[in-house]
Amino acid sequence: MLATLIHGERDIRVEEVPDPQLSTGGDAIVRVVAACVCGSDLWPYRGVTPTSRPHRIGHEFVGVVEAVGPDVGRIRAGDFVIAPFYDCDMTCANCRNGFSTSCLNGGWWGAKDRLGGFADGAQGERVRVPHADGSLTAVPGGEPDWAMVPHLLTLADVMGTGHHAAVSAGVRAGSTVVVVGDGAVGLCGVLAAARLGAARIVAMSRHSSRQSLAREFGATDIVEERGEEGIARVKELFDGIGPDCVLECVGTAESMDQALRSARPGGQVGFVGVPNGGSELPIREMFDTNVGARGGVAPVRNYIDELLVDVLSGAIEPGRVFDLELPLTQAAEAYAAMDERRAIKVLLRP
């Protein structure tokens, strides 16, 4: 079958690889219907994190179950499933606490898993899914219309991650919110904040197409300024003191600084941008202002059931973050388009 491998900086290739095999008893083999490229895939693509040897890449997919191991009970062949960007058993203490990204038995796509096998990357024709009963969510009604697929695909990562930013920032009905970052996750953060009932949502963005989508997702205001100017503008919009909640959806030192200094005293930053080249959090500043920080790698599996209802009803349309669709064979172009910001997020269709 075909799958995407990263060979090094800006070197993405779609190659013939062996078909995945059931091996643990708890596995499923899923035929991928749609996958996509994540902002975090760009770190190795750009060489910011090194690639020491060619390996499978990708961690977001939806598809149809082709086979399951003998220990799998909840998931069946023929199910249309959403996979989170990791595998998890959903039975350990951390999964039960709502933090399946810290599953005591889980693992990451494209890495050695804790069962000793190699979990496939997701940008391919098929994927072996460990802990299928825990990891996968079957969509009621089987394979949906194609128009629904992009929305479902966002539940694998970006919509769940934007939701995690909002939840971590404590967004609730009536909250005032600022979203730092206008990538797919930031835009999903706007949508998540609106869904949770935020009274006012500021999207910080300089790109007109992203500003438009942010407004359609529920942003009430756009701020183009950054740094000191951006902070001053945001404070001004909220009684001179700043908003209750800030969603940090970038992961740089600058964006975190922007987020922490924008929140009002006693406010909260929910952060989901993978920290890259970032400084540590300034404890004295946080102490003086009582601005909290909470977030991290989003436990999207724990959010899928709740968000799926709203996706299936059409209440939210997070799949609108996909503004380019390419065949899997053009994965290299998908990476380039995102790297050059020609696309917000690219869907790959095997």
Place this chain on the structure above:
Amino acid sequence: MLATLIHGERDIRVEEVPDPQLSTGGDAIVRVVAACVCGSDLWPYRGVTPTSRPHRIGHEFVGVVEAVGPDVGRIRAGDFVIAPFYDCDMTCANCRNGFSTSCLNGGWWGAKDRLGGFADGAQGERVRVPHADGSLTAVPGGEPDWAMVPHLLTLADVMGTGHHAAVSAGVRAGSTVVVVGDGAVGLCGVLAAARLGAARIVAMSRHSSRQSLAREFGATDIVEERGEEGIARVKELFDGIGPDCVLECVGTAESMDQALRSARPGGQVGFVGVPNGGSELPIREMFDTNVGARGGVAPVRNYIDELLVDVLSGAIEPGRVFDLELPLTQAAEAYAAMDERRAIKVLLRP
């Protein structure tokens, strides 16, 4: 009148100073019935923070109102009042949000206030209180029995600060909790967590008298180990993953590290120890574990009404943290006793 001044490292003197005068229209003059020494007073005492010139010190007191300015309406002469460790108007946006320590018009005892005057330190016979209507809480029923005074005095700082640690850590009914720090604030943190319904509370302490009080305040377990050993012991007590909530009540780099690495994935650290010599918060570690951090200078004024009910009913007895009472004239000995850990907390009686 007499008041305490710090002249430099380990140089505390009780001296004759001018009586305070009403000056802003919103002031009250309070005759101090009881004051005390705070752990944070030990930073200048030990020379960790420099003292460039002699100045008034102390920020916790209760007393009787002797006079009020013409703009004061809620507070009256004769009221027995609790003052928080700062002054605040309780009408600005931050005060209304529950964060009166960020009052847009407030200030700190012993410092220039934002009205341009000098707010007295609290370890003296009388104190001028700016924003009397906002800052002060009149205790119903007037001057209480002496036995009640120490409990009321803790609402000026330590009990409210311990409560803030618990609230910031998200303690609720059924939570599992670890408290780092066995000073007066840490012990009040134990009491606050128990009051909020925590299911299990571990006090980290090596001092037998503090361990005893922690148990009486509601600690279910004591851990004497620190560092890696302490973390391992705490994880072991909670399913191998750690507690939901950790209260950081010290303020050193070591104690914060202990707190962050003890919490379970998705847990929360509530920190109230004034950061001194501390490192910044490790964002990558927090990202990977989803452990949040929230806290800071405690808005005790916002908590007084709620806690006062339980103090007056006898449901909580936070004043038990005072294990030494001295006349104001022996303030120097009070500092020495706390510095040498001969006392947990010292009450000063003018």
